[in-house]
Amino acid sequence: MTPVLELRDLQTSFEMPEGTVHALRELSLSVSRGEILGLVGESGSGKSLTGFSINRLISPPGRVTKGEVRLHGRDILPLPDSEMRKLRGRKIAMIFQDPMMTLNPVLRIETQIRDVLLAHEKLSKSEVRARALAALDEVGIPAPEERLRVYPHQLSGGMRQRVAIAIALLHKPDLVIADEPTTALDVTIQGQILALVQRLCRDRGTALIWISHDLAVVAGLADRIAVMYAGRIVEEGPIDDILDAPAHPYTRGLIDSVPVPGQRGGRLRQIPGRMPALTDLPTGCAFAPRCARATENCAEVPQLMPFGEDRKVRCVHPLAAGEAA
Amino acid sequence: MSDPVLSVRGLGRRFGSEGDFVARGLRKLGLAPPASVVQAVEDVSFDLYPGEVLGVVGESGCGKSTLGRMVAGLLEPTSGTVTRPDAEGRALPMQMIFQDPFSSLNPRKRVKALIGEAPRVHRLTSPSEVEAYVADMMDRCGIDPSYATRFPHAFSGGQRQRVGIARALAVKPEILVCDEAVSALDVSIQAQIVNLFMDLRDELGLTYLFISHDLGIIEHISDRVLVMYLGRAVETGPVDRIFDAPAHPYTRALIDGVPRLDRRRAIYSPIKGDIPSPVDPPPGCAFHPRCPLATEICRVERPVLRDMGDGRQAACHHAESQI
Ligand SMILES: Nc1ncnc2c1ncn2[C@@H]1O[C@H](COP(=O)(O)OP(=O)(O)OP(=O)(O)O)[C@@H](O)[C@H]1O
Ligand SMILES: Nc1ncnc2c1ncn2[C@@H]1O[C@H](COP(=O)(O)OP(=O)(O)OP(=O)(O)O)[C@@H](O)[C@H]1O
Ligand code: SF4
Ligand SMILES: [Mg+2]
């Protein structure tokens, strides 16, 4: 079956005074109907840029410089902006870390929902209202009639995110890219949104890319996981295989730095150092300066190689199952 | 135990107004819609002891940020008091690290100005040493000091949050109010920052009011925990008691619902029902519409925070049946 979305060798670059910086490189991944792909990685690794690149929301000095973005098998990169605008919101929707990326601060919620609905559909006034109420109800917003009349700033952070999600889902898109939408929310609200998203993907067959720095959230949600580091995917595969037996030392480090429930106080295990700036990448494996397994063989950028069944890893010294980094 | 560095008593904050007497009169007669007054925080009391971490958790909109801003002196309470018995000597004894790294940094200022200005003005460092001072703060917080001349927009979300933490630490505060300070950070940096917070506590005796929705972090970092629901404290006590044997059904729901690495393809069944509108909170126990233990008394009588006899307090009529 053709995946809903397939990225092939995508590269996104910024023209900087220091020269061209490649923020995404050799990025290949795919997500199928009804599948949830968790995209995780360190801050600045390129997770959001991946979502923006798919949606053509990169503004100069940045642009996609290479590769393909295939939606249902068709490369949408060459499409004119007018065609892309039709896809955006209708076929591909985004939910952002900051709901104010979706919401307009000076418009009432009802106005915003109406505008999005009427952008792609012909509806009567009462149909608009019914759809708006249903949309807010679906994401669990109490007293939806009241909420339709308010402005975004009158809602708490969690409420704003629900409204943003409701708006993203108005046209039942085939692909949803969710960029850290639960990062600022507490557990029960996150749980409700995760339950909502699970239901949506199962029932509607929506493909979902869930971008998060929170491995635990992805563990509970995703079918597959892709781990990014410094603009590249370093490991990719089924969620259980990767979390139970990570092959890339970076994935191992990520898993080890999550606080373990029941284990209080004390120091957390941290990966030494920090991710290098894109302008200052080492010539070989970008993780090498932080990696306990690095050797001279790491002086060249490793390829993303098949590893076991249905998995890939970009490391010349992958870990065996259970091995420490 | 030593004296608290900060005491909060009966703290409350209301937003919105009830209008003039005409509006109130009309409402009484049922001729006007109810006023939209939000009681964001109501009757919260606690003491903060030197060098401890008090974790604050609760649902979106329950008043954590409002509480944090009042404690940090950035927002006037409408009732109750925040007192610091021993506040002499420090220029800026309290600093707040915000939830939203996108709006808390002035986009027009370079990082070295963002971090270095306040300590220079308050003479925590000499003009000739300010650059080294800033570099040290950046390095401590895991930001490459060579980025000092950059503007905030050139950083990713997590990098910006680290700039915010470096800026707060630069004025050598006594108390840090952290509002979702590590929520936007990925785990390896989160681990570094949590370790950094703990080191700073050990080195400088820093005291924290640590607000987070992340129970994993709260469990790891806190000595004591305060659980809030609809503006009120529903449970408070030592971290071990709260996490090992939660007395309040809301606390239990939070702990059961927290994502964990070992819970795969979880079927999330969070607490049922909607968050009640804070404009019109339910009578009795505010949690009763969502509570699996609710009985008749919960619908009519508001449970007060009661001592559970193990250093913990809970506001639930049926708390004993939980533990
Ligand atoms: N407008 C820009 N100009 C220059 N570099 C940029 C720009 N926008 C992003 N970048 C760089 O691209 C890289 C990837 O950024 P991106 O926002 O995708 O990271 P991320 O993985 O989403 O991080 P976070 O978890 O912090 O949100 C970062 O190193 C960032 O500094
Ligand atoms: N300036 C304001 N005007 C009116 N209402 C407000 C204002 N600030 C906060 N509120 C209301 O007060 C309540 C508590 O808000 P607060 O931001 O403190 O919650 P929170 O626990 O920090 O939530 P979150 O987890 O979403 O950040 C909410 O109902 C919110 O809508
Ligand atoms: S008082 Fe009643 S409704 Fe409230 S938490 Fe306890 S059992 Fe539930
Ligand atoms: Mg991002």
Ligand SMILES: [Mg+2]
């Ligand atoms: Mg808040």
